[in-house]
Amino acid sequence: MKGRVLVVDDDAALSEMLGIMLRGEGFEPTFVSDGDKAMEVFRETHPDLVLLDLMLPGIDGIDVCRQIRTESGVPIVMLTAKSDTVDVVLGLESGADDYIVKPFKSKELIARVRARLRRTDDPAPEMLQIVDVEIDVAGHSVKRNGRPVSLTPLEFDLLVALARKPRQVFTREVLLEQVWGYRHAADTRLVNVHVQRLRAKIEKDPEHPEIVVTVRGVGYKAGPA
Amino acid sequence: MEGAASSSEAGRGPRGSGLPGGIPVGGLSAGSATLPGAVAADAGTTLSGSALPGPALSGPALPGLGLGQPPGHSRLALLLRRAGRRLPPGIRRALRVLDRRARVVAGQLRRRWHRSLQLRVVATTLVICVVVVTVLGFFLVQQIESGLLNSARTSAAHQLGEGLSVAKDEGGLEGSAGDQVKSLLSLTATLQSLSGPGDNFDVVILAQPSSGDSAFGGTFGNQDLSWHSVPRGLIQKVTSEQQQGRTDELWSTPTLMRYVHGQDSGPGLAIGGVINTHDQLYYLFPLSQQQATLGLVQHAMLFGGLVLVLLLVGIVSLVARWVVVPIRDAAAAARRLSDGQLDERMPVRGTDDLAALARSFNDMGASLQEKLHELEELSKVQRQFVSDVSHELRTPLTTIRIAADVLFAAREQLVPAASRSAELLEGQLERFESLLADLLEISRYDANAATLDAESADVCDLVRRAAADAEQLAARKGTRIDFRLPPEPCVAEVDRRRVERILRNLLDNAVEHGEGRDVVVTVAGDRDAVAVAVRDHGVGFGPAEAQMVFDRFWRADPARARTTGGTGLGLAISLEDARLHNGWLQAWGECGKGSVFRLTVPRMAGQELVGSPLPLGPDEAEPGPELVLSQLPLRVSQVPPGSGLTGARFPGSGFADSGLTGTQHTVVQGTGIQGTGIQGTGTKPEDPGRTGATSGD
Numbered sequence: 001m002k003g004r005v006l007v008v009d010d011d012a013a014l015s016e017m018l019g020i021m022l023r024g025e026g027f028e029p030t031f032v033s034d035g036d037k038a039m040e041v042f043r044e045t046h047p048d049l050v051l052l053d054l055m056l057p058g059i060d061g062i063d064v065c066r067q068i069r070t071e072s073g074v075p076i077v078m079l080t081a082k083s084d085t086v087d088v089v090l091g092l093e094s095g096a097d098d099y100i101v102k103p104f105k106s107k108e109l110i111a112r113v114r115a116r117l118r119r120t121d122d123p124a125p126e127m128l129q130i131v132d133v134e135i136d137v138a139g140h141s142v143k144r145n146g147r148p149v150s151l152t153p154l155e156f157d158l159l160v161a162l163a164r165k166p167r168q169v170f171t172r173e174v175l176l177e178q179v180w181g182y183r184h185a186a187d188t189r190l191v192n193v194h195v196q197r198l199r200a201k202i203e204k205d206p207e208h209p210e211i212v213v214t215v216r217g218v219g220y221k222a223g224p225a
Numbered sequence: 226m227e228g229a230a231s232s233s234e235a236g237r238g239p240r241g242s243g244l245p246g247g248i249p250v251g252g253l254s255a256g257s258a259t260l261p262g263a264v265a266a267d268a269g270t271t272l273s274g275s276a277l278p279g280p281a282l283s284g285p286a287l288p289g290l291g292l293g294q295p296p297g298h299s300r301l302a303l304l305l306r307r308a309g310r311r312l313p314p315g316i317r318r319a320l321r322v323l324d325r326r327a328r329v330v331a332g333q334l335r336r337r338w339h340r341s342l343q344l345r346v347v348a349t350t351l352v353i354c355v356v357v358v359t360v361l362g363f364f365l366v367q368q369i370e371s372g373l374l375n376s377a378r379t380s381a382a383h384q385l386g387e388g389l390s391v392a393k394d395e396g397g398l399e400g401s402a403g404d405q406v407k408s409l410l411s412l413t414a415t416l417q418s419l420s421g422p423g424d425n426f427d428v429v430i431l432a433q434p435s436s437g438d439s440a441f442g443g444t445f446g447n448q449d450l451s452w453h454s455v456p457r458g459l460i461q462k463v464t465s466e467q468q469q470g471r472t473d474e475l476w477s478t479p480t481l482m483r484y485v486h487g488q489d490s491g492p493g494l495a496i497g498g499v500i501n502t503h504d505q506l507y508y509l510f511p512l513s514q515q516q517a518t519l520g521l522v523q524h525a526m527l528f529g530g531l532v533l534v535l536l537l538v539g540i541v542s543l544v545a546r547w548v549v550v551p552i553r554d555a556a557a558a559a560r561r562l563s564d565g566q567l568d569e570r571m572p573v574r575g576t577d578d579l580a581a582l583a584r585s586f587n588d589m590g591a592s593l594q595e596k597l598h599e600l601e602e603l604s605k606v607q608r609q610f611v612s613d614v615s616h617e618l619r620t621p622l623t624t625i626r627i628a629a630d631v632l633f634a635a636r637e638q639l640v641p642a643a644s645r646s647a648e649l650l651e652g653q654l655e656r657f658e659s660l661l662a663d664l665l666e667i668s669r670y671d672a673n674a675a676t677l678d679a680e681s682a683d684v685c686d687l688v689r690r691a692a693a694d695a696e697q698l699a700a701r702k703g704t705r706i707d708f709r710l711p712p713e714p715c716v717a718e719v720d721r722r723r724v725e726r727i728l729r730n731l732l733d734n735a736v737e738h739g740e741g742r743d744v745v746v747t748v749a750g751d752r753d754a755v756a757v758a759v760r761d762h763g764v765g766f767g768p769a770e771a772q773m774v775f776d777r778f779w780r781a782d783p784a785r786a787r788t789t790g791g792t793g794l795g796l797a798i799s800l801e802d803a804r805l806h807n808g809w810l811q812a813w814g815e816c817g818k819g820s821v822f823r824l825t826v827p828r829m830a831g832q833e834l835v836g837s838p839l840p841l842g843p844d845e846a847e848p849g850p851e852l853v854l855s856q857l858p859l860r861v862s863q864v865p866p867g868s869g870l871t872g873a874r875f876p877g878s879g880f881a882d883s884g885l886t887g888t889q890h891t892v893v894q895g896t897g898i899q900g901t902g903i904q905g906t907g908t909k910p911e912d913p914g915r916t917g918a919t920s921g922d
Binding site for chain 2: 011013014017018020021024055079081082102103104105106107187188189216217
């Protein structure tokens with residue numbers, strides 16, 4: 001498994017401690033403590049995953065997250081001291097795949113990092129289609145009306161999970177388990193925000209979605225209502 | 226003269242049938258008559274009887290009159306119902322519809338009456354005005370009428386006096402029958418000629434037949450006038466006078482002038498006196514002119530009164546409007562203010578009372594706005610502080626936490642003391658973290674910074690998830706968690722995270738204090754609400770402790786060791802969580818018999834709760850000591866278990882029954898209090914009698 005992890009955090013002690021822990025689990029951590037330098041280091045190291053503190057000197061974590069997203073779909077896990085809905089949603093909307101609230105257990109963080117890095121090594125060739133969106137699972141590409149759409153791995157996984165069983169309604173919990181790899185840990189806001197982001201990329205009119213449809217009171221499904 | 230009155234003449238009809246007689250007008254010798262007031266009044270009524278438009282004046286329709294009390298429609302309904310039995314069904318139905326309509330209209334009127342100050346003022350003014358104008362008009366008309374009649378009487382008495390003196394001077398009245406007739410005819414003509422060109426009066430001479438003096442009897446006078454115009458009562462009076470030999474008294478009475486040929490009869494005044502032992506002289510004065518005058522006055526008064534009433538009502542309505550409209554404006558402004566539009570102000574015009582009202586209102590609004598602004602600022606500062614503290618505390622805590630994890634993982638390689646230290650560090654850090662998390666959560670509530678993130682969720686599902694978390698502890702304590710979930714999902718709009726936290730807290734509590742006995746979780750829903758009751762059979766709590774279960778850092782038994790390391794804030798936070806949902810979190814407990822915590826949340830976020838689908842108290846499966854129960858007329862244990870956990874079976878009576886067992890019950894209402902913050906007790910409108918009450922013997 002690839003294991004380069006970029007830790008963006010201004011707290012030296014925490015960074016060091018995270019480093020000890022990550023190395024202990026077989027990852028290769030690199031560190032940056034300043035938001036302004038984060039992009040530079042990111043471009044140099046090409047990490048497989050970014051651990052990003054939200055509150056940073058210089059550019060704050062949200063902006064760093066946006067900048068990374070303009071260049072790469074690399075998994076980003078936010079470290080946040082705030083569990084308020086607004087902060088979490090803001091972080092997720094800026095492009096983070098997942099978040100973890102401080103203080104966290106090391107096992108919990110490792111589980112999330114592994115979940116984000118876990119990829120099926122050789123997926124069988126598989127083509128999926130919902131409405132006018134074509135998904136090449138093995139090739140990891142999505143086309144809408146023949147035009148490629150750029151999705152992050154997480155968004156891709158979410159779309160594939162829904163598209164594999166069109167018309168079946170997925171609850172948020174089921175999606176959390178299938179896409180994020182959690183049991184009953186978390187927070188359905190993750191699903192809501194990522195569905196919004198996915199819609200923004202693949203729907204003609206994100207206000208009136210046709211591909212990822214909300215089933216009120218239950219969850220989501222792929223395909224026309 | 227003796228027999229003069231005893232026999233009646235042909236064509237005159239019977240007399241002396243006892244009709245009310247004439248009234249003495251006064252001494253003839255006085256020449257002019259003084260009329261006593263009673264005469265005027267009596268005459269007045271007689272005169273006005275036909276002419277006064279009485280009902281029109283005294284009984285106008287007064288709209289507001291019957292509005293205060295539930296009025297006529299019920300009587301109407303009764304009447305209709307009674308009459309309805311004899312009517313065909315079609316009409317009966319129509320009547321019923323009519324009755325219902327009448328009721329609706331009456332209801333609307335009553336509501337308007339109670340709601341509109343202006344309507345009440347105007348209606349009251351209208352009623353008072355009409356009454357005053359009616360009484361005043363009536364009085365005035367009477368005065369005018371009696372004045373007219375009096376003057377007519379006075380002049381009539383005067384005329385008759387003159388006529389009588391002329392008649393007494395006339396010779397030939399004592400002669401033979403032929404002479405008498407002749408002289409009577411000439412006297413009639415003479416007297417009639419005195420009435421002048423306008424025929425101010427008609428003369429009637431009544432000659433009585435008598436045995437000695439007179440050979441004949443008859444009437445003389447205007448041939449067009451029926452002699453019936455002279456009232457019989459008057460004739461009687463005069464005749465009795467004549468028989469007593471007196472000639473100085475005059476009698477008058479109102480009458481109806483009847484004419485033989487064509488002419489319409491009209492009101493008149495008859496006045497009569499005695500000429501000699503067998504002749505009587507009557508003057509009949511038509512009062513048509515006075516009648517016309519009176520009619521004119523009445524019409525003028527009616528019209529004037531109506532105009533006056535309308536004018537007054539109009540003015541009062543206008544004045545009431547001047548006062549009421551600013552008050553309504555103020556009410557509307559106050560309503561908008563209470564709805565949160567703090568910029569709401571009233572226009573201030575002038576310096577009068579209404580302006581003072583507006584100014585005070587504006588001052589109040591400004592001061593409210595200022596205070597709220599201050600509070601908002603405070604809340605903002607507090608929130609910022611909490612957020613900062615949170616961040617500042619959490620980052621180092623994370624480092625410590627991970628360090629502890631690393632140490633803990635490597636404890637096998639450490640010396641025994643260090644190894645044990647790592648274990649303790651790990652355990653206490655967990656406790657410290659949850660304490661910090663709870664503290665932050667509750668400070669968020671204190672700062673009013675908590676927001677409800679509501680979405681539709683199946684509460685049964687949340688119960689299962691919360692129970693999955695509690696299973697571990699339950700397994701350790703050997704507790705079985707028994708679920709009584711309805712087959713259908715109980716969907717409500719809730720903040721899943723918060724409800725799950727409440728349920729986790731309740732379950733942890735139940736398991737912790739349940740002493741290894743079964744914990745029963747029941748879920749039920751009705752149209753408006755979903756409820757979850759968590760029942761344990763552990764130590765429970767008594768009345769003294771009942772007040773405190775929702776308090777911060779309260780412990781059921783300080784002497785008892787804590788096994789789960791709870792923070793002591795769980796129930797306090799749960800209560801706030803429930804309150805944020807507009808829900809209830811309530812507790813029931815009994816020493817030695819366990820406790821019930823019941824969460825009720827509305828189906829739709831933000832709705833007010835009116836009741837809970839689950840009872841708050843021990844369920845039917847625990848009948849208590851059999852010995853005592855068998856003495857009760859109603860055996861609680863006979864109620865089939867699991868059947869309808871409907872609150873109806875357990876309102877109060879259940880407590881009374883169990884009260885016989887000599888144990889104590891405690892119900893704690895965890896919600897419904899405003900402002901006092903976190904105190905877990907209070908009252909709830911649903912069942913006031915049970916609030917925090919104990920019913921032991």
